[in-house]
Amino acid sequence: MAWKQNRDQFMQGLVRRNQGETEFHQAVHEVFSDIFPYIQDKSIYRDAQILERMSEPDRIISFRVSWEDDGGNIRVNRGWRVQNNNAIGPYKGGLRFHPSVNQSILKFLAFEQTFKNSLTGLPMGSAKGGANFNPKGKSDREVMRFCQAFMSELRHYIGPNMDIPAGDIGVGAREIGFLYGQHKRLSKEFTGILTGKGMEFGGSLIRTEATGYGTVYLANHMLQSKGLSMEGKTVCISGSGNVAIYAAEKVNQLGGKVVTLSDSSGFIYDADGISEYKLGHIKTLKNIKRARISEYLDEFPQAKFYANQNPWSVPCDIALPCATQNEIDQSDAHTLLTNGCIAVAEGANMPTTLKGIQRFQEAKILFAPSKAANAGGVAISGLEMSQNSARISWKEAELQKLLFDIMEKIHSQCENYGRESKHYVNYIKGANIAGFIKVADAMLAYGVV
Ligand code: NDP
Numbered sequence: 001m002a003w004k005q006n007r008d009q010f011m012q013g014l015v016r017r018n019q020g021e022t023e024f025h026q027a028v029h030e031v032f033s034d035i036f037p038y039i040q041d042k043s044i045y046r047d048a049q050i051l052e053r054m055s056e057p058d059r060i061i062s063f064r065v066s067w068e069d070d071g072g073n074i075r076v077n078r079g080w081r082v083q084n085n086n087a088i089g090p091y092k093g094g095l096r097f098h099p100s101v102n103q104s105i106l107k108f109l110a111f112e113q114t115f116k117n118s119l120t121g122l123p124m125g126s127a128k129g130g131a132n133f134n135p136k137g138k139s140d141r142e143v144m145r146f147c148q149a150f151m152s153e154l155r156h157y158i159g160p161n162m163d164i165p166a167g168d169i170g171v172g173a174r175e176i177g178f179l180y181g182q183h184k185r186l187s188k189e190f191t192g193i194l195t196g197k198g199m200e201f202g203g204s205l206i207r208t209e210a211t212g213y214g215t216v217y218l219a220n221h222m223l224q225s226k227g228l229s230m231e232g233k234t235v236c237i238s239g240s241g242n243v244a245i246y247a248a249e250k251v252n253q254l255g256g257k258v259v260t261l262s263d264s265s266g267f268i269y270d271a272d273g274i275s276e277y278k279l280g281h282i283k284t285l286k287n288i289k290r291a292r293i294s295e296y297l298d299e300f301p302q303a304k305f306y307a308n309q310n311p312w313s314v315p316c317d318i319a320l321p322c323a324t325q326n327e328i329d330q331s332d333a334h335t336l337l338t339n340g341c342i343a344v345a346e347g348a349n350m351p352t353t354l355k356g357i358q359r360f361q362e363a364k365i366l367f368a369p370s371k372a373a374n375a376g377g378v379a380i381s382g383l384e385m386s387q388n389s390a391r392i393s394w395k396e397a398e399l400q401k402l403l404f405d406i407m408e409k410i411h412s413q414c415e416n417y418g419r420e421s422k423h424y425v426n427y428i429k430g431a432n433i434a435g436f437i438k439v440a441d442a443m444l445a446y447g448v449v
Helices: 002-017 020-039 042-045 050-054 103-119 140-157 173-187 209-226 241-254 276-288 291-301 330-338 354-363 376-388 396-418 428-446
Strands: 059-069 074-085 092-097 126-130 164-167 234-238 257-263 267-271 304-307 318-321 343-345 366-368
Touching: 002 020, 002 330, 020 050, 020 103, 020 354, 020 428, 042 050, 042 173, 042 343, 050 330, 059 140, 074 092, 074 103, 074 140, 074 366, 092 103, 092 173, 092 376, 103 126, 103 376, 103 428, 126 140, 126 164, 126 304, 126 396, 140 173, 140 318, 164 376, 209 241, 209 343, 209 366, 209 396, 234 241, 241 276, 257 291, 267 291, 276 291, 291 304, 318 428, 330 354, 354 366, 366 428, 396 428
Parallel strands: 092 126, 092 164, 234 257, 234 318, 318 343, 343 366
Antiparallel strands: 059 074, 074 126, 257 267, 267 304
């Protein structure tokens, strides 16, 4: 097929130009495998070299972050901001602090963000940033000094109409507070330059819950399209951070049973279900004590802990990967399918490898890719920006409804562009094409820029 040849040729060039950036290659390959056939008869996009332009970030900023630890030692990390595309709104995307952070990971995340932000229907461009800094094991003061040093440099490149970062792995409420405080100190301004802020200084209600809740709403919409629901379903969730915890909370609210959560040390399996009460304990463990998930067993000894394993061997109806990229590979996908899994919704960014996705697609189960499933977080961030600009705060019920409606619209866009037969919707294709059209058409309108 001509489009496959074109795609392969395109990918060869992309790999040559972006050597060693495997996560970035993977993300572009996944999206453009749907876009190449879509634009085959649409020369307007091909003539304007839209794919070449979309896969080249507008700019990448990289900087040194020097800070002092509690022992008086000077530490040096590397910080980045990848400003990918601002065709439909100011750059928007999270900051990740994790030792694994590198340019490839941030480029893949910024690229994915383009389509995700477009799917929300809100005017947001795409970016991602962070540092190879590990907040784990650092004191609050060390994290504060790091955040202050990081923002002292980043501040030159962000602004409420230019680029509005948010949190991601390793950047939660504490870090956002430190980052915002430093920006306010240096700029002498109180403006909406970050989202995910505390309620006391311009945050939005339900931002913390939005990504996890949204992922479960999307999973539920997929189930409902088949006449099913979350009620009574057994659900495996990975991670125990912001996304995982609130995904678990919403599953419980909709009548499902969550049996696993994890962190990078292993997973817990609680056959009785991780109820609302038990989740409350996990929130304290993770957010206040910054403890390991295994400490759940101190309080609930009937559960089991499996060290250095992911939870995909546990039989479930629904899997919600909510930890990190590439955490479900081909053999995990095979195990999930063999155990009867009927739906997967990606709370984390790109948690399934290309081969894992292929297995799910061959089995034609319900599969929601991250750019659709976890878009609820950035959607509420977009609404936080609106509230900051208008200097107002919306009520929780209004925001809950807006989140629900946005996830419903994302589901129907996926159906519109991804339906392949009466019984099968390819949600990846649907999300990729729907996200692409809006950004590509805006880029066409600007001419050659
Ligand atoms: P958190 O830092 O709050 O939690 C991350 C969780 O994943 C932790 O339990 C962490 O365990 C685990 N984890 C991280 N890396 C690994 C690894 N290599 N192997 C196994 N477990 C790991 O992050 P979030 O919950 O905010 O983010 C999770 C995912 O969701 C990411 O992919 C992020 O990009 C995505 N996302 C987040 C959004 C948000 O609103 N927060 C919005 C959209 C997407 P440990 O503590 O041991 O490291």
